[in-house]
Amino acid sequence: MSQIKKLAGQTAYYGISSILGRVLNFALVPFYTRILPTEEYGIVINLYGVAAFLNIIYTYGLETSFFRFSTKQKSIDAYHFTSTAILFTSLLLSGVLFIAAPSLITYTAAEANPEYIRYLALIVFIDAIVAIPFAKLRLDDRPVKFAAIRLTVIGITIGLNMLFLLVFPDIMEGKYLAGLQGVVSRVYDPSIGVGYIFIANLIANSLYLPLLFKELRQIRIRFNWSAFKPIFYYAFPIFLMGLAAMFNDQGYAIIFKFLFDDPEAQIGVYGSAFKLSVLMMLGIQAFRYAGEPFFFSHAENKQAPALFAKVLHYFIVFNITIMVGIAVNIELISDVFLGKPGYKEALYVLPVLLLAKLFFGIYVNLSVWFKIKDMTIYGTYFAGIGALITLIGHLWLVRIPSIGYFGSAISALACYLVMCLLCYFKGRKVFKVPYNFTKPAVYLILALAIIYTSNLISLDSVWLQYGIDIIITAGFFLIMYLFERKNFRYKTISEASE
Numbered sequence: 397m398s399q400i401k402k403l404a405g406q407t408a409y410y411g412i413s414s415i416l417g418r419v420l421n422f423a424l425v426p427f428y429t430r431i432l433p434t435e436e437y438g439i440v441i442n443l444y445g446v447a448a449f450l451n452i453i454y455t456y457g458l459e460t461s462f463f464r465f466s467t468k469q470k471s472i473d474a475y476h477f478t479s480t481a482i483l484f485t486s487l488l489l490s491g492v493l494f495i496a497a498p499s500l501i502t503y504t505a506a507e508a509n510p511e512y513i514r515y516l517a518l519i520v521f522i523d524a525i526v527a528i529p530f531a532k533l534r535l536d537d538r539p540v541k542f543a544a545i546r547l548t549v550i551g552i553t554i555g556l557n558m559l560f561l562l563v564f565p566d567i568m569e570g571k572y573l574a575g576l577q578g579v580v581s582r583v584y585d586p587s588i589g590v591g592y593i594f595i596a597n598l599i600a601n602s603l604y605l606p607l608l609f610k611e612l613r614q615i616r617i618r619f620n621w622s623a624f625k626p627i628f629y630y631a632f633p634i635f636l637m638g639l640a641a642m643f644n645d646q647g648y649a650i651i652f653k654f655l656f657d658d659p660e661a662q663i664g665v666y667g668s669a670f671k672l673s674v675l676m677m678l679g680i681q682a683f684r685y686a687g688e689p690f691f692f693s694h695a696e697n698k699q700a701p702a703l704f705a706k707v708l709h710y711f712i713v714f715n716i717t718i719m720v721g722i723a724v725n726i727e728l729i730s731d732v733f734l735g736k737p738g739y740k741e742a743l744y745v746l747p748v749l750l751l752a753k754l755f756f757g758i759y760v761n762l763s764v765w766f767k768i769k770d771m772t773i774y775g776t777y778f779a780g781i782g783a784l785i786t787l788i789g790h791l792w793l794v795r796i797p798s799i800g801y802f803g804s805a806i807s808a809l810a811c812y813l814v815m816c817l818l819c820y821f822k823g824r825k826v827f828k829v830p831y832n833f834t835k836p837a838v839y840l841i842l843a844l845a846i847i848y849t850s851n852l853i854s855l856d857s858v859w860l861q862y863g864i865d866i867i868i869t870a871g872f873f874l875i876m877y878l879f880e881r882k883n884f885r886y887k888t889i890s891e892a893s894e
Contacts, residue, residue: 442652458627463531530608720869745804762820763775786811
């Protein structure tokens with residue numbers, strides 16, 4: 397149990413930064429939905445969806461490859477080789493984006509603003525060149541520094557958003573501090589509008605460079621194809637898997653552009669509901685940060701299968717609890733995080749999206765076998781099949797007027813469920829882990845029953861509704877605690893493996 401406690405502690409550290417850091421979209425949702433029309437917010441969601449794909453392309457699986465070769469084949473200088481490769485390919489890619497921005501912008505929701513593509517090119521360039529230094533912090537077991545740097549940049553990004561989108565406009569309109577209008581007018585141009593969201597992100601991202609100066613200074617520009625080739629061959633399937641996985645997660649932000657006559661508004665409405673499901677993804681993302689180096693470092697342990705099974709059990713228990721907490725309190729959460737009523741039109745899809753995220757998290761756990769067995773090509777197969785399901789689901793279901801947004805959520809659920817099944821049945825033939833899904837399945841059925849039963853309770857008093865929802869949530873938390881408390885207190889890994 398000590399190893400699981402250590403993993404939980406590291407996950408908590410990474411979670412601190414992840415909770416606010418999911419490309420900052422969730423931390424700023426309450427702000428954006430109160431000051432931006434759905435059309436403008438749709439542009440932001442669309443372009444950050446593009447940025448998510450660019451992040452995968454710029455690093456092309458080298459983070460995971462760095463972990464693998466740093467822990468297994470220490471004779472290969474993975475830190476220098478991966479950092480050098482990312483630096484040069486990122487320079488090339490950002491150069492192309494800068495030059496081709498006027499042509500590329502027509503494929504996004506911001507057709508009149510090619511400068512947005514150039515902002516993204518710089519943002520993603522910085523994200524890419526600090527990816528391996530951040531990975532090194534994780535491998536060196538330094539979650540505090542990792543979280544501190546992430547939180548610093550996140551806080552500055554949020555502050556700059558407030559400054560450019562709220563404080564400066566109010567000053568220019570004379571609502572307060574009118575004496576500063578002359579100073580503000582020198583640094584603020586109202587015509588830039590939502591472009592300041594990307595400018596704020598770029599300014600804040602630039603701070604990664606001094607904050608990670610020590611790690612960046614340690615990089616030596618080195619490249620030898622014969623030494624880099626195994627790193628690249630290991631990473632390439634992960635790169636393809638990452639692209640497919642990102643399409644499964646963020647594909648709607650791009651596909652909607654071609655499915656609706658008013659894509660900006662539709663992306664804004666559905667995207668706001670999708671952002672609330674990020675509450676579920678925060679813990680999963682934190683787990684991924686801590687989990688990869690954890691799984692690799694314990695891969696040769698004889699008790700690893702029992703350990704991995706226990707990790708998945710606690711992961712499912714925790715995330716089912718979170719799912720209930722979000723879905724049952726959907727009215728309270730939406731009132732807090734979604735400002736204008738128009739943003740709440742797609743909230744009915746949230747429980748399905750949360751369930752999809754749960755299965756994605758389960759897949760992250762199940763996928764350990766092909767990473768530690770150097771069979772990452774299977775991750776590409778599974779994610780590719782999932783991406784095909786996502787694409788077909790959107791092109792088929794979303795176009796049906798009576799289904800609409802719900803079709804996107806169903807596509808996500810079907811995608812991750814199929815990926816889980818494929819990964820589990822193939823994985824047990826290669827790296828047998830004694831997973832036990834009986835209790836988690838019971839918990840999930842109970843959770844879904846509570847979620848949909850609670851949604852039938854509709855009270856005239858909003859505050860009474862909030863109270864009932866919170867009581868129901870607390871009751872479920874208590875049930876889960878009573879069922880699991882003995883495991884947390886008394887079970888050990890040696891007992892679990894018997």
